[in-house]
Amino acid sequence: MTLTGKISRRLVLAAGAALVVTAAHAQVLDPLKFGALLPLSGNYGFLGVSERMGIDLAVSEINDAGGVLGRKVEVVYEDSGTPAQATRKATQMLERDKVAFFVNGGGSAVSAAMFEFAQRNKVIDLAIDPNAEELVTTKANRYSFLVPAPSSMIANAVMPEAAKLGKTVLFLTHDYSFGHAQTAEQRRVLKEVGGVKEVGEIKVPLNTRDFSSQIIAIRNAKPDMVVVNVAGVDATALFEQIWEFELFKNTKIVVPLLDFEDSWAIGPEKNRLISLAGVEWHDTVPAKDAQAFKARYQKAYPKAQYPVPTTNSVNAYLAVRETLRAIQRAGSTDTDKIIAALENHEVKDSLKPNPMLIRAKDHQWVQDFFVFRMKDPKTSAEPGDIYDLVSVAKGTDIVVPEAERKADLATQ
Amino acid sequence: MTRETVSGSHRKPPVAAFLSLLGVFAVLPLALRGLDISLTLGTEVLIIALFAMSYNILLGTTGLASFGHAAFFGSGAYAVAIAQQYGLGGAAIDLVLAFLAGLVAALLVGLLVMKKRGIYFGLLTLAFGQMFYIVALRWDDLTGGETGLTGLKRPAPFGLDLNDHITFYYFVLAIFMVAVWVIWRITHSPFGSVLAAIKSNEVRTQYLGYHTARYKLGAIVVSGAFSGLAGGLYAWFQYAAYPQNLFWIESGNIVILTLLGGGLSSFFGPILGAAVFVGAQDLISSYTEHWMFFFGLIFILVVTAFPNGLPEALARLLSLVRRPTRTTDASTAAVRAAPNRGTTP
Incomplete structure (x- = not known):
């Protein structure tokens, strides 16, 4: 009894070791x-x-098409x-899986940590979902790239249009670095445009799901428009409650950064409570390849949660495709050559519509x-429209000019 | 009954146990390399184990369940990070600052909770812990807010390059062994005996003439200081301090892994708990993002079936395999303490 137990244990161990060895062997050989x-x-x-679908x-x-470098x-x-978990996982991927580069989602905190990780380990990291300015200023480094638009670009794009909606504005700010940066940049642009007076700012703690007190405060302040700098699931909860309290009837709701996922979560009808929204990508943008991309996405994911590709799919797709192409152009997985x-x-x-730089x-x-404005659901051509x-x-036109950027990656 | 194994006062230090502990951790890097697991996992086990040992001064020795211990751990981490932001650095300075930060934070909290016990103690520590978290999250200028403070440097004591995985591991191991030794001395001193008495029956201890609130404060401060030290090492380990270091989930994790390791009845148990927790987090989460679910199952199973944690579970399994000969010369003290299932009221 004991004897058989021992033997089988040994067998299992030996088999396990053999598996580990073969797996390690296969890794070294081929895939990138x-x-x-x-x-x-x-x-x-x-x-x-x-992001994963992208x-x-x-x-x-x-x-x-034959892979990269064969x-x-x-x-x-x-x-x-x-951030702590992300960098730990990254360390392992680097050591165990010998990854050639990283892409990361998970917001600005994870990205800042990953940027620092990239610099320390001299490996490339591309942030595919944060919009934090610091990632291209104080936290920027030679090994890190920011794919989405940071707060300054968003403000430059959206606020001139928003300024046409009214004379008074109130900011609803997510109370952490992302929200603060968004509101600060939008204030700057409104000041440059002129003609809009700020009547208040309400800071919303992260993970707020009950917005009744904020909505009452907004009602009392009676601004022409409310600028919503709240992200994630919190934003979905906020929109539901704005609908519930019918806040949008007397006040224009401006969302400088709207994810399709958020729109989809509240549904096309309630979506119309938003008067104006900034969006990084949608399949109806006037680009030659947008519709073809949508078709490929729908073919690949017929049962996807979202009927059309979203900003987050697109940024992830572009980040990975362009880095892999860069490896092909460089003819090597050498980090310095990929960066070049x-x-x-x-x-x-x-x-x-325009090339990306x-x-x-x-x-x-x-x-x-x-x-974007929200479409009347009656005129929609398809569910995602x-x-x-x-x-x-x-x-x-909207990016901070290179000359004004303090970051100088060449010296790092 | 249980106490005797943990802190029967004036006992001779279990040199054999310490040596075997050192032995196990000394060869761990080889084992990890053989299993193709990153050595950083071993380093993390050491740091979290130190945190758990510190925590167990309160839970296992004094019988006080704190649910806000991450505050002290995180204070240590932030102390190192903030000091480096202001140009202060060096291994000794970092570690002393981390220790002191945990100590001061624990003193602040301890003064307010030292007269409480049971659920009130637990809830107050939870609340104070969250206050530390909110301060770290909101005081952007000092703490870096949500993104924390990144880009820390590991110092180079005695010319050692701590950026090297192996050097760093053995450096942390050295600090770990010294700290665990000191914790052992403290919990087995006359002071530790009073803490054990408080665990058994606080009112009776008071009738014996001990000012128990002061002793509890002492336990909190010592526990907090070593937690801070662990936090400082963790800041080096991560090259960063994050608000999550102070979050209640971190406080909860340390309770769970200490219980899992059998901290209530075994001095070395939390080390085992830390190893299993960190290992499971890493290995299970590579297969499923729902690793917490599976870990929760393990935890429930162990704690309901074996109230004294994994050492007891292992000992019982062993006694199933062998006839119950009760070899007291088990390889680690953790296992030795386990069969001792007496419950203290």
Whole structure:
């Protein structure tokens, strides 16, 4: 009895060891791996789903076309979780999976930690969902790239249009670095445009799901418009309650950064409580390749939670596709060579009206940004057709000029 | 009954147990390499184990369940991070500051909770812990707010390059061993005996003439100081301090892993708990993002079936395999303490 127990234990151990050995052996040989740390839980958990679809699409397209440098591409996924968890996972991916580069979602805190990780380990990291300015200023470094638009670009694109909606404004600010930066930048633009008076600011703690007191305060202040700088699941809860309290009837609701996921969560009818929204991407933007991209997405994900690709899918897709292309151009997975291939590269098939530019100075991916009104559901062509285009902000017009950027990555 | 194994006063230090502990951790890097697991996991186990040992001064020795211990851990981490922001650095300065930060934070909280016990003690520590978290989250200028303070440097004591995984591991191991030794001395001193008496029966201890509130404050402060030290090491480990270091979930984790390791009845138990917790978090979460669910199942199973944690579970399994010979010369003190299932009122 004891004897057989011992033997089988040994057998299992031996088999396990053999498996480990073969797995390790196979890794060294072929596929090109990169690490993806995406939010799979928490306030931004739903974004990870979209991001993963974008990444998988980019990888399958490149693999179908023969891979990169003749190697098949593989993704190692992990939950980004907290900054501490993200960097721990990243360390392991680097040591165990020998990943060539990283992409990360999970907001600005995780991204700041990953940027620092990238610099320390001299490995490339691309942030695919945060909009924090600091990632291209104080936290910028030679190994890190910011794919989405930061707060300054969003404000430059949206606030001139918002200023046409009324004379008084109240800010609803998520009380952490993202919200603070958004409101500060939008204030700056409103001041430049002129003619709009700020009548107040209400700070909303992270993970607020009951907004009744804030809504009453807004009612009492009677502003012409409320600018909502609240993100994630909190934003969905806020929209539901604005609808419930019919706040939108006397006050215009401006959302400088709206995710399709949020719109979809509250439904096309309630979505119309928003008067004006800034959106990073939608399939109806006037770009040659947008509809074709949508078709590929729908073909790949017939049962996707969202009927059309979202901003988060697109940013993830572009980040991965362009980095893999850069590896192909560089002819090597050497970090310095990939960085050189990415810097100053202009992407023609950007899925947006204008080409995308990867700036060398601050590693900002300069992309177009869009201002939308909400569509009357009766005129929608299909379920995902919920926005009407107001204006296209060309990336190079709204980005902070290179000369004004303090970050100087060359010296690092 | 249980107390005798943990802190029967004036006992001779279990040199054999310390040596085997040192031995296990000294060869751990080899084992991890063999299993293709990153050594950073081992370093994290050491740091979290130190945190758990500190925590167990309160839970296991004094019988006080604190639910806000991350505040002291995080204070240590932020002390190192903030000092570095202001240009202060060096291994000794960092560690002393971390220790003091945990000590001062614990003193502040301790003064307010030292007269409480049971659920009131627990809830107050939880509330104070959250206050530390909110301060870290909101005081952007000092703490970096939500993003925390990143980009820390590991110092180079005696010319050692702590950025090297192996050097850092053994450096942390050295500090860990010294700290655990000191904690052992404290819990087995006359002071520790009073703490044990408080655990058994606080009112009776008061009738014996001891000012129990002061002793509890002492326990909180010592526990907080070593938690702060662990936090300081964690800041080095992460090259950063994050608000999450202070969050109540972190406080909850330390309670769970201490219980899992059998901290209530075993001095070395929390180390085992930390190893299992950190290991499980890492290994299970590689297969499923719902790792907490599976870990929760393990926790419920162990705690309901084996109130003295994993050491008891292991000992019982072993006694199933072998006939119950009760070899008291078990390899670690943790296992030795486990069969001792007497319950203290």
